[in-house]
Amino acid sequence: MQDSTARPRLDDQQRLAVETLDRSVAVVAGAGTGKTTVLVERFIALLDANPDWPITAVVAITFTESAAEEMRSRVRQRILQRISTAKGEDRRRWAEHLSRIEATRISTIHGLCSEVIRANAAAVGVDPGFQVADEASAAVLMKDALAIALRDFAGADPETGDPNAAAAQEVLTRYDRTDVEEVLLSAKQYAGLEPPPAAVDTIEAMFERAAESRIAEICASDAARDILSIDAPPAADKQGSLVLAAQASLRAAADPDIPTAEKVASLKALKFHKSYGSVKNWANEQQFQFAKDSMASLKTEIKALEDLAFDRDLEETALVLTHGWHTLIHHVLAVYEELKRRNDTLDFDDLEVKAEILLMRPDVRRRYAGREIQHVMVDEFQDTNHRQWNIAQGLAPDLMDGGVFIVGDPKQSIYAFRGADITIFKAASEQIQRAGGLIVHMNRSYRTHSALVGQLNRLFDGVMKPLPRTTRPEQFVTFDETHALTAQRESPDDHLDVQFFSVAPDGTKPKSIITEAQVIAAHIRDIVTTKSLTVIDRTTQQPRPASYGDFAVLLRSFRGNSGYFEQAFVEFGVPYVTQSGRGFYDRREIRDLIELLKALRNPSDDLALAAALHSPLFALSDVDLITLRSRGGTLYEALDEEAALQAEHESIEHPIVFAHTIFDGLCAVSGHLPADTLLLRIIAETNYLASIGRLPGGRQMRANVEKLVDIAREQRTAALPDFIAFLEVSREAEVKEAGVALDSGASVRLTTIHGSKGLEFPVVWLASVSLKSHPNNRAKVIAAESIACRMPQLAEDGSTNGSKLKSFWFTWTQQRKQDAAAAEAQRLFYVAATRARDALFISASGKDSNSLNALSEALDGAAIQTPSPPQTPHKPLEARVRVEDTGFPLAETSPAAPPPSRRRLTATDIADYGSLENADSDTERDYYHHRIARRLHADDYEPIETLTYDTENSMPSQRRIGSLVHSALLYRVDILMKDDPERAYQVIDSLVWEAGFTLSEARRMIVERVRSYLEAYAESPVARAIEQAKEVYRELPFVIERDGQLVHGKMDLVFVDHEDRWTIIDFKTDSVSDNAAAITTHARRYMLQLAVYAAALRERVGATPTAQVVYLRYPRHVVTLPPAELDRELARLKLDAIAAHFDSFSPHT
Incomplete structure (x- = not known):
C-alpha cells in the first residue's frame, strides 16, 4: 500500500x-x-x-x-x-x-x-x-473615447491636406453612424495589427499570386488533363463546343504571357451543361460520356476561382476607405490611452x-x-x-x-x-x-476508457488536418498518430460506442435546433429511466447506471441557442443546470446594480454612472450618452444640465429627465438607508424587475436580483461604502463558490465548450456540432493580419443603397479569417469530445447536418454509430429544473416540486442561532427568533419604508458606532493615529460622512466617539499582538461544507505570530456590561460561529487556530477560545439540524 x-x-x-x-x-x-x-x-x-x-x-x-x-x-x-x-x-x-x-x-x-x-x-x-480596468470598466472608457474622437472629427478642418484625415471623413460620410460606432467601440480588437497596404499595386500583386496558384492547381488537376486529352471534339455539337472552349481557356491559363486577370475571367466564363450534346456527333458513346464527366469535374475545380476578382477602380476606393477606418480606429485608441492615463488605469x-x-x-x-x-x-x-x-x-x-x-x-x-x-x-x-x-x-489518458480513446483517435485522425487550399496552414494542428492518446483503464464489457445523430437535415433554424434539443432531452431521459447506460462511479470505482448528474450537454455558444435546450429539458422532465461560465457578481443584472451603488457613493465616478445609465435601470442609448459627454465636465454635471434643457422642451418622460430625477432622489437618501432598503428603492423607482423580465433569461435575472437583496439584508448594518467593499470582496472570493455549485446536484449540465475546458464528465453530449466557420455577413470591418472593409455602393444621389461590394483585399482578408476560425473549430471539437469519461454522443441539425464534410468522412472512418434519433413524445411532461449561475444557486421551478438542494448558511446565521441558544431573556429570544424569520422569509413582508436619520438632533446607535470603528480598523486607522493623527481624523471624518452623517456638529461628535474607541483599542493587548504579528489577513472570505450544508462568510482578521501560531479575531459591536464576567458569558453565543471559522481555516491552511472575541467598546476584555474548546463546539455543531430548525420558522412568528 x-x-x-x-x-x-x-x-x-x-x-x-x-x-x-x-x-x-x-x-x-x-x-x-x-x-x-x-x-x-x-x-x-x-x-x-x-x-x-x-x-x-x-x-x-x-x-x-x-x-x-x-x-x-x-x-x-x-x-x-x-x-x-x-x-x-x-x-x-x-x-x-x-x-x-x-x-x-x-x-x-x-x-x-x-x-x-x-x-x-x-x-x-x-x-x-x-487600478486595473476589468472588461466592463474598459468598455465604458471606450465609449468615452468614441464620443471624444467623433467630436474631434466633427470639428476637424476638411482642408488640412492630410489624406488619412480625408479618408476618415469619407468613412463618416459613406457609412451609417450606427455602423461606425459599432466598429469603433470594438477598436481594441484591431490594436497592434499591421497597417493596410499603402498602394493598390501591392493588392494587385497579391491577387496575381493567389490567382496563379489556383490556376496552376486547376491546370494540374485530373479534370484539366482529361479535357485536354479529348481529341477533336465535334465543334457542331453543343457539348463539343463547350469542351473546345474549355481546352482554349486551359491552354491560355498555362501561358505566362497572358495577364492573370484575363485567365481568371476566361475560366470563370466557361459554361457547363451536362445535358448538352448528342452521342451521334461523337466518335462513340464512351468518348461522349467521358467528355461530359470531365466537364463536370472541371466545373468543380473552377469553383476555386469563385471569389477571385480584381477591379482597380473598386480596389482604389476600398483602399481609401480602409485607410479611413484605420485612422478612425487609431484615433479612438489614442483617446482611450489618454483617458486611461488620466484615470491611472491600465487594462x-x-x-x-x-x-x-x-x-x-x-x-x-x-x-x-x-x-x-x-x-x-x-x-x-x-x-x-x-x-x-x-x-x-x-x-x-x-x-x-x-x-x-x-x-x-x-x-x-x-x-x-x-x-x-x-x-x-x-x-x-x-x-x-x-x-x-x-x-x-x-499521452496516457487517466480520464477515458480504452475503447472510447480508440474511437476518438480515429475520429481526430479524420477531423484534425488542414483544409484544402487553406490560406492559414500554420493555424491547423494535424493529428499525430505517433503521439495519440492511450488509456490507463480498460473498457467495461458493456461500454457504449460513440453515437452520432443527424437531426432534421432539411430543417431551417430555429426549427431544426428545437427538434435537436427535444431529441437530446428525450434520449437522456430514456437512458436514465431505462438504466441502459453504465458509467464508472468516481468514488467507488464500481459500475452503476448513469444518472442525470452524469450528463453534460456542450454547445459551441449560448448565443441564440441555450433557450431551446432549456425549454426542451423542461418539456421532457429532465432536471438541468445552466452553467453560464460567469460568477454571480459578474452577471449583467448584478453588475448594473453595483455600478449604480458605486455612482451613488460618488456621483463624480463617471465610469460607474455611465454603466448604470446605459443599463436597463435607465436605458439611456449610446446617442444619449454621447450627447451627455459632449457637454464636457463630469457626467453627473452633464446629466443635470441636459435634464434641465430637455425638461424645457420635451415631456417629463424623456429618458434623460427620468434618469436625472431618479438618480438625484437616490443620491439624497443613499447615505441614510441600509443597503437592502436602498436596493429595494432602486428596484421600485426604476421598475428594474419589469425591465429585465422582458429580456432573454429574465426569470433567472429576477431571481439573481432578489438574491442580491437577500445578501444586502445579511449586511443590513453596513453603510453604502462598506456594502460595496463587501460585494467586491465577495466577487473576488466566489471562484471557490463556483466550484461548489459545479459539483452539486443530480442535474444535466448545460454549458459551453469554453466553459467545460479543464473539466470532465461521465457522459458528454456534443450538440449542434459543426466544423464550419460562420462569418459575420453584417460586419463592416474585419481583420486578419490587417483590417479590411466591406464597401457600401453609393446610389446616384450619394446615399447608401444597401448593396455591398467586395474588393479583393476584403475577400482575401475574410478568407484568412475564416480559415483561422475553421482551424479553431477543429480544436473546439477536440476539446469537447475529450471531456467524456465513459460515453460520447454527437448531434447536428439543419443544414449543418448535411455539410459536416470532414466530420462525416471521419465518422465513417472511425466506425461511429449513426442510429435513428429517438421519437420525441408530443405531450410535455412536468419538469424538475434548477437553473444556476456559477455563483449562488438560484431556483426556477416548474409545476413539479424541485429537487432537494442544500441550504447555504451564512456566518451570520450561525451567530444568530448561537444568540438564540444563549439569549438571557424571552424578550431577547423573541428578538433573534423574529430576526431570523424575517431574513429567511423576506418575501412575505411588505417593502420596507424609506428610513431617514435626523443627524442634527440624534446620535447613532452603539451598534452603528461599533460598525464605524470596525470600518476604521479596515483602513488601519488605529495605526495611523500614532503616525499621523491629523490624517487619521480625516479618514474617520470621511467614513462618518459616507455613512450619512453630514451635518458638521453631529459628525464632529460621532468622529470623537469613534476616535476614543480606536484609542482604547490601540492600547489593548490584541492590537499589540496584531501589530507584532508575522502575517495579518483581513476580511478573509471562506466557504465550507459540513453535514451536507454550505456555510460562507468572511473572518474579520486572522494573524500568524512568529511561532507560526494562528489566531482568529472576531470583532463585535454589541453593548454589554463592562466587566470580564459579563463579556465572557455574552461571548458564548458566538462560539458556534467561531468553531466554523476555525474549521474553515483548518481546511484552508491546515492550521489549528485559537479564536478571540474582541468587543470594540471594551477592547481590554478579550475572550480567548483555545483549539480544544473550539473542537468541542464543532463536535456539537449540526448544520443540518440548524438548517431544518430555520426551515421550520414561520415568517410571522
Whole structure:
C-alpha cells in the first residue's frame, strides 16, 4: 500500500517531466493526462532539489484565477504531507514554505505583470497605485473615447491636406453612424495589427499570386488533363463546343504571357451543361460520356476561382476607405490611452505591454531572473501570445540553464478571441530544444476508457488536418498518430460506442435546433429511466447506471441557442443546470446594480454612472450618452444640465429627465438607508424587475436580483461604502463558490465548450456540432493580419443603397479569417469530445447536418454509430429544473416540486442561532427568533419604508458606532493615529460622512466617539499582538461544507505570530456590561460561529487556530477560545439540524 504522504504514482512520461530539473522542458500534455499533477509535483521537486530557494523563487503562471487557486491548494497539501514526514531542519524548511504559501507566485499572467509593474512603476511612468480596468470598466472608457474622437472629427478642418484625415471623413460620410460606432467601440480588437497596404499595386500583386496558384492547381488537376486529352471534339455539337472552349481557356491559363486577370475571367466564363450534346456527333458513346464527366469535374475545380476578382477602380476606393477606418480606429485608441492615463488605469493589454518593456531592460531583468526568480512554469501554454512568452523568458534564468517549463496542448488552443496565438507553442518548443532542452509527450489518458480513446483517435485522425487550399496552414494542428492518446483503464464489457445523430437535415433554424434539443432531452431521459447506460462511479470505482448528474450537454455558444435546450429539458422532465461560465457578481443584472451603488457613493465616478445609465435601470442609448459627454465636465454635471434643457422642451418622460430625477432622489437618501432598503428603492423607482423580465433569461435575472437583496439584508448594518467593499470582496472570493455549485446536484449540465475546458464528465453530449466557420455577413470591418472593409455602393444621389461590394483585399482578408476560425473549430471539437469519461454522443441539425464534410468522412472512418434519433413524445411532461449561475444557486421551478438542494448558511446565521441558544431573556429570544424569520422569509413582508436619520438632533446607535470603528480598523486607522493623527481624523471624518452623517456638529461628535474607541483599542493587548504579528489577513472570505450544508462568510482578521501560531479575531459591536464576567458569558453565543471559522481555516491552511472575541467598546476584555474548546463546539455543531430548525420558522412568528 502506497504511503499517503508520498508523491502520487507517476507514469514514465510524467516522471520525465517532473524530474528533469537541469534543462528547460516543453510538455505536450494530451487531454486527461495529469497535467496539473505534473505541475504540482515539479513545483515540489524544485523546492526539494534546491533547499536554499524560498517558495517565491518558483513562478507558476496559470490561465485563470481558479486554476491558480487550485494549484496553490494542491501545493499546500503536498507541503503539509512533507511536513508530516520530515524531521529537523527539513521540517523547519517545509514549515517555512507553508508559512509563505499565500505569497507564492502562483498567478495569472496579468497578476504577475501587475506585480512587476507596481515594483518598477517609475520606470514605465505609471502611478504604483494604478487600478486595473476589468472588461466592463474598459468598455465604458471606450465609449468615452468614441464620443471624444467623433467630436474631434466633427470639428476637424476638411482642408488640412492630410489624406488619412480625408479618408476618415469619407468613412463618416459613406457609412451609417450606427455602423461606425459599432466598429469603433470594438477598436481594441484591431490594436497592434499591421497597417493596410499603402498602394493598390501591392493588392494587385497579391491577387496575381493567389490567382496563379489556383490556376496552376486547376491546370494540374485530373479534370484539366482529361479535357485536354479529348481529341477533336465535334465543334457542331453543343457539348463539343463547350469542351473546345474549355481546352482554349486551359491552354491560355498555362501561358505566362497572358495577364492573370484575363485567365481568371476566361475560366470563370466557361459554361457547363451536362445535358448538352448528342452521342451521334461523337466518335462513340464512351468518348461522349467521358467528355461530359470531365466537364463536370472541371466545373468543380473552377469553383476555386469563385471569389477571385480584381477591379482597380473598386480596389482604389476600398483602399481609401480602409485607410479611413484605420485612422478612425487609431484615433479612438489614442483617446482611450489618454483617458486611461488620466484615470491611472491600465487594462490587461497594458499590463502585458509594460511588463514586457520592463523585462527587456537589463537592470530590471537582473532583479528577477536568477535572483528573486529561479524557475518559471507556464500552464496552458497553447493559449499564450508572443508578449506573454517574452515576459516568461524575461523573468526566468536562461533557457540553457533549465529555467523554463511550459506545458499545454496545441490541439486545445481555443482562445484566439483573447489574443492566443497557436503558433507560439511550436516556436517556443523548438526554441527550448535548440537551447538543449527536452520535449516530453504525455499521452496516457487517466480520464477515458480504452475503447472510447480508440474511437476518438480515429475520429481526430479524420477531423484534425488542414483544409484544402487553406490560406492559414500554420493555424491547423494535424493529428499525430505517433503521439495519440492511450488509456490507463480498460473498457467495461458493456461500454457504449460513440453515437452520432443527424437531426432534421432539411430543417431551417430555429426549427431544426428545437427538434435537436427535444431529441437530446428525450434520449437522456430514456437512458436514465431505462438504466441502459453504465458509467464508472468516481468514488467507488464500481459500475452503476448513469444518472442525470452524469450528463453534460456542450454547445459551441449560448448565443441564440441555450433557450431551446432549456425549454426542451423542461418539456421532457429532465432536471438541468445552466452553467453560464460567469460568477454571480459578474452577471449583467448584478453588475448594473453595483455600478449604480458605486455612482451613488460618488456621483463624480463617471465610469460607474455611465454603466448604470446605459443599463436597463435607465436605458439611456449610446446617442444619449454621447450627447451627455459632449457637454464636457463630469457626467453627473452633464446629466443635470441636459435634464434641465430637455425638461424645457420635451415631456417629463424623456429618458434623460427620468434618469436625472431618479438618480438625484437616490443620491439624497443613499447615505441614510441600509443597503437592502436602498436596493429595494432602486428596484421600485426604476421598475428594474419589469425591465429585465422582458429580456432573454429574465426569470433567472429576477431571481439573481432578489438574491442580491437577500445578501444586502445579511449586511443590513453596513453603510453604502462598506456594502460595496463587501460585494467586491465577495466577487473576488466566489471562484471557490463556483466550484461548489459545479459539483452539486443530480442535474444535466448545460454549458459551453469554453466553459467545460479543464473539466470532465461521465457522459458528454456534443450538440449542434459543426466544423464550419460562420462569418459575420453584417460586419463592416474585419481583420486578419490587417483590417479590411466591406464597401457600401453609393446610389446616384450619394446615399447608401444597401448593396455591398467586395474588393479583393476584403475577400482575401475574410478568407484568412475564416480559415483561422475553421482551424479553431477543429480544436473546439477536440476539446469537447475529450471531456467524456465513459460515453460520447454527437448531434447536428439543419443544414449543418448535411455539410459536416470532414466530420462525416471521419465518422465513417472511425466506425461511429449513426442510429435513428429517438421519437420525441408530443405531450410535455412536468419538469424538475434548477437553473444556476456559477455563483449562488438560484431556483426556477416548474409545476413539479424541485429537487432537494442544500441550504447555504451564512456566518451570520450561525451567530444568530448561537444568540438564540444563549439569549438571557424571552424578550431577547423573541428578538433573534423574529430576526431570523424575517431574513429567511423576506418575501412575505411588505417593502420596507424609506428610513431617514435626523443627524442634527440624534446620535447613532452603539451598534452603528461599533460598525464605524470596525470600518476604521479596515483602513488601519488605529495605526495611523500614532503616525499621523491629523490624517487619521480625516479618514474617520470621511467614513462618518459616507455613512450619512453630514451635518458638521453631529459628525464632529460621532468622529470623537469613534476616535476614543480606536484609542482604547490601540492600547489593548490584541492590537499589540496584531501589530507584532508575522502575517495579518483581513476580511478573509471562506466557504465550507459540513453535514451536507454550505456555510460562507468572511473572518474579520486572522494573524500568524512568529511561532507560526494562528489566531482568529472576531470583532463585535454589541453593548454589554463592562466587566470580564459579563463579556465572557455574552461571548458564548458566538462560539458556534467561531468553531466554523476555525474549521474553515483548518481546511484552508491546515492550521489549528485559537479564536478571540474582541468587543470594540471594551477592547481590554478579550475572550480567548483555545483549539480544544473550539473542537468541542464543532463536535456539537449540526448544520443540518440548524438548517431544518430555520426551515421550520414561520415568517410571522
